[in-house]
Amino acid sequence: MPIRRPRAPFSFSTWLRRPAVTPRTDLVRLTERGLYCEAADSYIDPWRPVDRAIITHAHADHARRGHAHYLATRDAEQVLRIRLGDVSLQCLAYGESVTVGSVRLSFHPAGHVLGSAQVRLEHAGEVWVLSGDYKVAPDATCAPFEPVAAHTFVTESTFGLPIYRWRPPGDIFAQVNEWWAANAAAGRASVLYAYSFGKAQRILAGVEASIGPIVCHGAVEALNDAYRGSGVTLPPTLRVSDRPGSEDLRRALVLAPPSAQGTPWLRRFGEFSDAFASGWMQLRGARRRRSVDRGFVLSDHADWPGLQSAIAASGASRVFVTHGQVPVMVRWLTEQGLEARAFETEFGGGDDGAEVP
Amino acid sequence: MRRFASLYRELDATTSTLRKLAALREYFSAASDADCAWAVFFLGGEKPRQVIPTRVLRTLAVRTADIPEWLFEECYQAVGDLAETIAHLLPDPGSGSDASLADWVEHRLLPLRSLRDSALDDAVIAAWRELDASGRLVWNKLITGGFRVGVSRLLVTRAVAEVAGVEPTLVAERLLGDWQPTAQAYRALFAAERGDERAGRPYPFFLAHPIDRPVEELGPCEQWQAEWKWDGIRAQLIVRGGRPYVWSRGDEPMTERFPELGALAARLPDGVVLDGELLAWRDGAAAPFALLQQRIGRKKLTPRVLREAPVAFVAYDLLEIEGRDCRADPLHRRRAALEELVERVADPALHVSPVVVATDWNSLAAQRAQARDRGVEGLMLKHQDSAYGAGRVKLEGGGWWKWKIDPYSVDAVLVYAQRGHGRRASLYTDYTFAVWRGEELVPFAKAYSGLTDAEIREVDNFIRAHTREKFGPVRSVTPELVMEIGFEGIARSPRHKSGVAVRFPRILRLRSDKKPRDADTLDTLLRLIGPALPAPFIPERGEPRE
Numbered sequence: 001m002p003i004r005r006p007r008a009p010f011s012f013s014t015w016l017r018r019p020a021v022t023p024r025t026d027l028v029r030l031t032e033r034g035l036y037c038e039a040a041d042s043y044i045d046p047w048r049p050v051d052r053a054i055i056t057h058a059h060a061d062h063a064r065r066g067h068a069h070y071l072a073t074r075d076a077e078q079v080l081r082i083r084l085g086d087v088s089l090q091c092l093a094y095g096e097s098v099t100v101g102s103v104r105l106s107f108h109p110a111g112h113v114l115g116s117a118q119v120r121l122e123h124a125g126e127v128w129v130l131s132g133d134y135k136v137a138p139d140a141t142c143a144p145f146e147p148v149a150a151h152t153f154v155t156e157s158t159f160g161l162p163i164y165r166w167r168p169p170g171d172i173f174a175q176v177n178e179w180w181a182a183n184a185a186a187g188r189a190s191v192l193y194a195y196s197f198g199k200a201q202r203i204l205a206g207v208e209a210s211i212g213p214i215v216c217h218g219a220v221e222a223l224n225d226a227y228r229g230s231g232v233t234l235p236p237t238l239r240v241s242d243r244p245g246s247e248d249l250r251r252a253l254v255l256a257p258p259s260a261q262g263t264p265w266l267r268r269f270g271e272f273s274d275a276f277a278s279g280w281m282q283l284r285g286a287r288r289r290r291s292v293d294r295g296f297v298l299s300d301h302a303d304w305p306g307l308q309s310a311i312a313a314s315g316a317s318r319v320f321v322t323h324g325q326v327p328v329m330v331r332w333l334t335e336q337g338l339e340a341r342a343f344e345t346e347f348g349g350g351d352d353g354a355e356v357p
Numbered sequence: 358m359r360r361f362a363s364l365y366r367e368l369d370a371t372t373s374t375l376r377k378l379a380a381l382r383e384y385f386s387a388a389s390d391a392d393c394a395w396a397v398f399f400l401g402g403e404k405p406r407q408v409i410p411t412r413v414l415r416t417l418a419v420r421t422a423d424i425p426e427w428l429f430e431e432c433y434q435a436v437g438d439l440a441e442t443i444a445h446l447l448p449d450p451g452s453g454s455d456a457s458l459a460d461w462v463e464h465r466l467l468p469l470r471s472l473r474d475s476a477l478d479d480a481v482i483a484a485w486r487e488l489d490a491s492g493r494l495v496w497n498k499l500i501t502g503g504f505r506v507g508v509s510r511l512l513v514t515r516a517v518a519e520v521a522g523v524e525p526t527l528v529a530e531r532l533l534g535d536w537q538p539t540a541q542a543y544r545a546l547f548a549a550e551r552g553d554e555r556a557g558r559p560y561p562f563f564l565a566h567p568i569d570r571p572v573e574e575l576g577p578c579e580q581w582q583a584e585w586k587w588d589g590i591r592a593q594l595i596v597r598g599g600r601p602y603v604w605s606r607g608d609e610p611m612t613e614r615f616p617e618l619g620a621l622a623a624r625l626p627d628g629v630v631l632d633g634e635l636l637a638w639r640d641g642a643a644a645p646f647a648l649l650q651q652r653i654g655r656k657k658l659t660p661r662v663l664r665e666a667p668v669a670f671v672a673y674d675l676l677e678i679e680g681r682d683c684r685a686d687p688l689h690r691r692r693a694a695l696e697e698l699v700e701r702v703a704d705p706a707l708h709v710s711p712v713v714v715a716t717d718w719n720s721l722a723a724q725r726a727q728a729r730d731r732g733v734e735g736l737m738l739k740h741q742d743s744a745y746g747a748g749r750v751k752l753e754g755g756g757w758w759k760w761k762i763d764p765y766s767v768d769a770v771l772v773y774a775q776r777g778h779g780r781r782a783s784l785y786t787d788y789t790f791a792v793w794r795g796e797e798l799v800p801f802a803k804a805y806s807g808l809t810d811a812e813i814r815e816v817d818n819f820i821r822a823h824t825r826e827k828f829g830p831v832r833s834v835t836p837e838l839v840m841e842i843g844f845e846g847i848a849r850s851p852r853h854k855s856g857v858a859v860r861f862p863r864i865l866r867l868r869s870d871k872k873p874r875d876a877d878t879l880d881t882l883l884r885l886i887g888p889a890l891p892a893p894f895i896p897e898r899g900e901p902r903e
């Protein structure tokens with residue numbers, strides 16, 4: 001079904017007729033509505049309704065409803081529309097730049113989820129890069145993180161402690177396969193809780209689909225469709241409404257959002273083993289609190305070495321730290337000789353970023 | 358080591374007893390006798406001695422991980438467990454060690470005791486280098502003396518018994534006391550019972566279930582024997598081969614700690630086993646548990662300690678007489694023999710736990726209501742025909758029940774929160790509660806347990822959204838959340854700001870229906886404080902029943 005668009009599309013590059021004044025303060029600063037770039041008179045991932053919102057990615061805490069106009073990547077379009085519906089949305093390819101006010105703006109892959117981007121803002125020779133959420137580990141379902149040179153880098157810090165160091169995703173998928181195959185052999189379903197946008201599709205693309213049928217919760221399946229529609233290859237999946245036979249269910253991998261845990265929806269699977277896929281599963285306490293049989297340490301955020309390498313690769317001498325381990329990262333980066341500060345944003349809670357595992 | 362580390366991970370990851378049992382069985386079926394012996398030893402709760410001071414280990418870890426001290430501390434705050442923090446922080450996990458658990462314990466762990474300074478450091482670092490992440494965790498737990506995993510000794514015993522194909526109680530008895538973790542000793546667990554094995558070994562304690570139905574449904578009241586549930590140390594007093602033995606329910610030998618029971622045992626006939634409660638005993642009456650606790654805390658038993666906190670044994674049951682195991686006899690017959698025996702011995706340190714006489718359930722309930730004044734925890738209900746079973750087995754048609762008094766409870770306001778430790782390290786789970794004194798909220802209790810995981814997450818969200826100030830790991834929150842707090846006892850305490858100290862506080866439920874203003878006052882608490890000591894109890898002979 002074609003999506004209805006506004007008749008005269010809004011354009012970020014033409015709305016601002018007057019050249020914006022040179023800001024007296026930083027190019028991007030914290031306001032109560034969100035991170036604001038005065039020279040472009042636009043906000044990046046704002047948390048209160050604004051006129052012009054530049055969106056790094058479609059997770060709920062970064063792409064909120066209620067803004068008048070949105071700017072995001074082309075890859076993010078379909079997933080973003082699931083969440084926002086028929087809004088005024090302008091899309092750019094990665095690397096394509098537009099001029100907004102007196103700022104040259106472009107998106108660059110952040111490797112976090114499909115369509116996730118770092119925002120590069122250039123004004124009077126000064127370059128800021130806002131990372132949104134990112135990871136440097138490989139992910140078959142989105143463009144890989146691309147370092148972008150900047151004077152000032154704005155980084156997330158969800159897993160900003162050196163206890164968080166991820167193993168290669170291939171190792172984790174091997175663990176998932178092993179667990180799934182053992183359950184299938186024992187005739188019980190394998191219920192894997194994962195965030196329905198991003199994590200679930202990454203798992204789908206990573207597991208060995210020949211082990212058994214894959215059943216997805218409706219919330220996951222909606223995103224699967226958007227991923228497939230955006231050109232990402234995923235293995236075939238079933239919905240419960242497809243009425244898979246009980247024989248199939250006992251061998252199935254079931255992907256469900258964490259909110260499905262403990263709900264009647266799971267009853268149809270009979271006896272099952274359950275697991276949770278998240279970076280938080282690194283800690284035993286978090287694993288046990290989830291009360292699942294297995295915890296798979298798989299995150300769409302950078303681990304500690306990933307954060308450090310991304311910051312170093314930006315070449316920035318100034319770093320602003322957002323959501324996660326803010327004070328720790330600020331102190332660490334300061335000790336490394338960088339000028340580091342905090343941005344007290346309202347991000348977090350959209351995916352892995354939720355501190356409550 | 359790899360297999361043991363993965364067993365540890367499995368036991369640690371699941372809360373299901375069946376899955377734990379399966380994991381243990383698998384291990385005991387696959388590992389060598391020597392490895393199984395050490396696994397039984399550690400999993401059964403024998404902690405290896407701490408071989409390296411925590412402070413030294415921290416310093417070593419900080420150096421090896423090459424991070425600043427403060428960052429280590431932040432990590433520790435997030436993880437809540439030193440061994441695990443270190444396991445995550447050490448660089449480049451090795452591929453894991455193929456050497457066996459026994460090898461690791463005997464050739465790597467135990468020799469650490471004789472090493473000092475840099476030799477000790479080097480040995481620990483060398484071990485870290487070889488092990489993978491899960492192996493490092495287990496190793497760190499072992500060297501810090503903090504090895505603990507969520508299995509009971511009973512479960513380990515069961516798994517061994519199932520693999521060995523022998524009675525769980527026999528394995529339990531063989532594991533009691535000074536069991537040495539050698540391959541031979543492990544193999545010996547599999548053998549058929551020998552005649553001489555019995556001396557000095559207690560029977561498995563029979564445990565009662567909390568009552569799960571209205572008492573009326575238990576049938577006629579007169580079929581049940583009711584006794585007070587004493588607040589002391591459950592123990593068995595054994596006299597065999599002319600020697601006394603005292604065992605606590607935790608399978609801990611306590612013979613040395615209670616010399617007066619040795620004297621008492623000398624007056625008992627040979628071949629006797631009594632089940633009962635060890636109580637502090639003053640002026641012919643049971644004294645509060647606190648007095649017994651003081652005595653347990655003492656390293657040395659001076660004459661003064663013995664004088665100030667003497668103990669008595671209040672017998673519940675007779676398990677063996679004249680060398681005959683009488684556990685299968687009906688309770689009424691064991692009871693009669695017990696009373697006869699105690700009367701004959703007539704020792705001031707030996708009593709029979711009196712039967713609480715009641716003609717119907719109503720009158721029993723009325724007596725139970727006075728339990729707190731008597732300094733007891735409630736009532737035990739035992740079917741007159743019941744055998745003395747093993748462990749926590751539910752006997753169809755006549756087991757044992759405990760019918761505890763309801764704890765004290767008040768509504769209080771959440772005022773401070775702190776991150777949990779161990780398995781709750783990333784959540785705010787340790788709460789401080791306050792009650793009103795005029796217009797002021799006075800903290801009076803800290804409580805950790807009682808909420809479901811979902812409630813914990815909800816409260817954690819509330820805390821993060823309502824933080825007023827942070828002091829290190831502690832946050833003060835706006836006083837909005839009311840919870841019902843239960844506790845077992847209350848006393849005046851000049852050391853606490855509120856002037857009261859409560860015993861075993863826990864959260865009974867969230868009271869989202871209440872406003873902070875509805876919370877209780879300090880006056881309410883003070884009114885709960887009774888006389889300084891529970892009313893004295895004079896042991897009396899139980900009334901024989903028809």
Ligand SMILES: [Zn+2]
Binds near residue numbers: 062112350351
């Ligand atoms: Zn995100």
Ligand SMILES: [Zn+2]
Binds near residue numbers: 061132353
């Ligand atoms: Zn985020």
